[in-house]
Amino acid sequence: MPPIIDKDKCIGCGICAAICTMDVFSHSGKGHSPEVLYPEECWHCRACTMDCPKGAVRLRLPIPYRLLFVDSATLRQGRRV
Numbered sequence: 001m002p003p004i005i006d007k008d009k010c011i012g013c014g015i016c017a018a019i020c021t022m023d024v025f026s027h028s029g030k031g032h033s034p035e036v037l038y039p040e041e042c043w044h045c046r047a048c049t050m051d052c053p054k055g056a057v058r059l060r061l062p063i064p065y066r067l068l069f070v071d072s073a074t075l076r077q078g079r080r081v
């Protein structure tokens with residue numbers, strides 16, 4: 001499922017569009033919120049959500065991704081906390 005941008009939080013910096021290797025976003029310039037142009041290309045890497053300085057990008061993970069997701073912070077020293 002594609003990312004969703006909260007336009008009330010977004011400052012139009014364009015970082016999410018620049019970081020996305022799949023070119024999901026279209027960004028027309030500083031100060032403008034990017035548009036999700038190719039939602040089907042999103043492979044849910046979460047780079048846009050992690051790099052957005054305003055926490056304005058939300059990603060809805062498909063159910064299979066949610067079931068398989070493991071937070072890497074819980075894997076320190078080879079064990080789950």
Ligand code: SF4
Pocket residue numbers: 005009010011012013014015016017032033034051052053054055056057
């Ligand atoms: S990184 Fe965040 S604040 Fe910057 S354009 Fe994208 S959604 Fe807006």
Ligand code: SF4
Pocket residue numbers: 003019020021022023024025041042043044045046047048049059
């Ligand atoms: S989750 Fe990854 S592939 Fe999807 S829009 Fe964000 S940066 Fe692009």
